[in-house]
Amino acid sequence: MSNTLTASSTLKLRSQADKQSQIYNEEPLDKKIEHIVRDSKNLHIGVKPNTSKLVFGQPDPEGLTILPETTKQRFVESGIDISRGYPERPSKEAVPVYLDEAFAIRNDDYPHIERGKNADPEKKALFGAATEVIDLTKNVGTEIVGLQLADLNDKQKDELALLISERIVVFFRHQKLSPQKQLELGEYWGRVEKHPQAYQVNGLPGITVIWNDFAALKNQKKYTFKNNNIGNFDSVKYNSGSLSWHGDLSQENQPPGVTHLHLDTIPDNGGDTMWASGYAAYDKLSEEFKKFLDGKKAVFSSAHKYLDRNDPFGGPKRIERVHPLVRTHPATGWKYLFVNREHTERILGVSPVESDIILNYLFDVYEKNADIQVRFKWGPTEPGYGVSALWDNRISQHRAVWDHEGNDARHGTRVSSLSDKPYFDPKSKSQREALGLSLEE
Numbered sequence: 052m053s054n055t056l057t058a059s060s061t062l063k064l065r066s067q068a069d070k071q072s073q074i075y076n077e078e079p080l081d082k083k084i085e086h087i088v089r090d091s092k093n094l095h096i097g098v099k100p101n102t103s104k105l106v107f108g109q110p111d112p113e114g115l116t117i118l119p120e121t122t123k124q125r126f127v128e129s130g131i132d133i134s135r136g137y138p139e140r141p142s143k144e145a146v147p148v149y150l151d152e153a154f155a156i157r158n159d160d161y162p163h164i165e166r167g168k169n170a171d172p173e174k175k176a177l178f179g180a181a182t183e184v185i186d187l188t189k190n191v192g193t194e195i196v197g198l199q200l201a202d203l204n205d206k207q208k209d210e211l212a213l214l215i216s217e218r219i220v221v222f223f224r225h226q227k228l229s230p231q232k233q234l235e236l237g238e239y240w241g242r243v244e245k246h247p248q249a250y251q252v253n254g255l256p257g258i259t260v261i262w263n264d265f266a267a268l269k270n271q272k273k274y275t276f277k278n279n280n281i282g283n284f285d286s287v288k289y290n291s292g293s294l295s296w297h298g299d300l301s302q303e304n305q306p307p308g309v310t311h312l313h314l315d316t317i318p319d320n321g322g323d324t325m326w327a328s329g330y331a332a333y334d335k336l337s338e339e340f341k342k343f344l345d346g347k348k349a350v351f352s353s354a355h356k357y358l359d360r361n362d363p364f365g366g367p368k369r370i371e372r373v374h375p376l377v378r379t380h381p382a383t384g385w386k387y388l389f390v391n392r393e394h395t396e397r398i399l400g401v402s403p404v405e406s407d408i409i410l411n412y413l414f415d416v417y418e419k420n421a422d423i424q425v426r427f428k429w430g431p432t433e434p435g436y437g438v439s440a441l442w443d444n445r446i447s448q449h450r451a452v453w454d455h456e457g458n459d460a461r462h463g464t465r466v467s468s469l470s471d472k473p474y475f476d477p478k479s480k481s482q483r484e485a486l487g488l489s490l491e492e
């Protein structure tokens with residue numbers, strides 16, 4: 052009896068296998084490769100090798116073993132179900148295999164409302180409700196005290212958007228903020244970017260998990276005291292992700308504007324983040340060099356790579372889009388330098404050698420001028436409260452500082468609001484020009 056059953060099951064399996072192999076044989080090469088990649092446990096497109104421990108399409112139980120108590124508390128209070136694990140990676144079916152599929156994601160032009168554009172320049176509703184407004188440096192960074200982001204009305208949100216576009220980054224300590232509320236705020240400032248590959252808070256696409264400790268656990272990234280800065284010397288050879296100066300998602304058709312990182316677990320000391328101003332980076336250049344760069348365009352590429360359908364064995368390639376190198380901000384009307392080491396590949400209209408030399412100089416301008424940067428110390432914060440940084444990703448670069456060496460937990464959630472289609476208005480002024488500040492050389 053059991054032999055008969057075994058024989059029949061074997062036959063059934065064989066006929067399934069035959070059918071499968073028939074499908075494979077009838078399929079064109081690109082589809083065959085797609086099936087092989089999707090069906091394999093070990094093959095992944097767009098993620099680093101040595102990551103077979105990755106879990107797709109469901110919460111990861113392993114994450115719970117290191118999930119900090121403060122983050123757990125925030126999720127429990129917000130009704131986020133972490134009973135099966137955390138964080139969640141989109142399903143493997145949703146991850147593009149081919150470049151053309153990845154390129155098609157958010158490739159449409161959509162109307163963007165620039166919330167800061169018509170806001171009160173004096174920001175009376177926002178500043179009037181705050182107990183203190185502290186400019187952290189002359190050129191970058193403002194901290195607002197005495198307000199809960201979750202309670203802001205639309206007028207205050209518009210004024211905050213304008214303040215962010217003037218001061219690059221705005222900080223709020225002592226925040227009680229659920230991931231859902233963070234997402235809702237992000238949706239007010241623009242179309243929220245939903246990454247097809249990044250880890251997200253369970254059930255909430257658009258809330259990207261910023262948690263290097265988890266990436267280390269999954270063998271994706273292992274940062275040490277020795278290696279954590281090497282991407283700042285050569286990002287092509289030694290990409291060190293968020294620890295290298297970069298802008299987020301510059302290759303998008305409409306790259307992020309307001310970007311909101313909320314840390315709910317903060318090291319007692321260390322794990323700071325730095326920002327640098329793109330208005331000021333532009334104003335650091337000589338007036339002659341500005342004229343040369345105005346109107347130039349550059350190719351921007353994605354962090355993740357995908358297969359070329361017409362050349363699948365040519366190795367994974369990055370998504371590329373062309374944007375102006377000098378952009379105009381729609382709310383302030385000021386010009387800014389739109390480059391960063393991670394995403395800007397080459398300048399159009401000059402030779403590759405010239406492009407490399409110019410770009411490396413422009414990256415240096417952002418990275419080496421301490422007077423156009425701010426370094427923010429996130430903590431300490433009271434138990435049960437997190438800290439928020441909201442920056443305009445168009446007009447800035449940022450990086451994290453790994454001095455805590457991963458010895459203290461650090462966890463955050465990020466929401467990126469996509470913004471305008473990049474443009475350059477030749478009539479627009481630089482920030483210092485518009486404010487009447489010295490441009491003496």
Ligand SMILES: [Fe+2]
Nearest residue numbers: 293298299449
């Ligand atoms: Fe980033």
